Amino acid sequence: MPDLLVEAARAGLLTGASAVDVFAELARKAADSPSAALAVCLALGVPRADAEQRLDGSDELLDELNPGEERMGGEILETLGVFDVDRSLDERGEEIKRWLGTAIGAHGTFGSGHAHSLWRRLRTGALTGAFLSPADSGPHPVEGAPSTYWEALTRAGEFCPPTTTKRTSGSRRRSSVAVGRLPGPGAGVLEPAAGEA
DSSP states (O other): OOHHHHHHHHHHHHTTOOHHHHHHHHHHHHSOHHHHHHHHHHHHTOOHHHHHHHHTTOHHHHHTOOTTOHHHHHHHHHHTTTTOOOOOOOHHHHHHHHHHHHHHHHHOOOOHHHHHHHHHHHHHTOHHHHHHHHHHHOOOTTTOOHHHHHHHHHHHHHHSOOOEEEOTTSOEEEHHHHGGGOOOTTOOSOOOOTTOO
């Protein structure tokens, strides 16, 4: 791949454009979607071997893009985590990740989309989102290990920084404050923190 394509991707990212937008622009200009995708990964700092592994099997999809569909192709790659940048965690982050891994294992089963989303959050360091996602679902009623699940999730929450997060219901929840009051098996949402109804 020409270094020119990687430099163009880097320049696009430096303007504040998203990886999807940079991919779409490069794919349009170069008429080579697989090379554009690899260039964006490399410009983001993803090691070449990792980028090539992430893109393995995507050539058929990318080669099938018609003119004008470059953005859609970039959005698919984004959803698959191709443009994710792995984040190194500090000691506290590693502890959260370890406890979340235990909770995820004790959950019993996640749907493939949920599991993929959790994996992406853990690898990119989006630990609050990784914490809230399983906290909202509770362990699987048959295949889960509820005591291990709630214990590990509580431990992970103890390390999470206080964060007020908008939930889909529109009410505000405080994840790490409410973690001491995690619902037991069968409950599906975090309780509001004191003063947040």
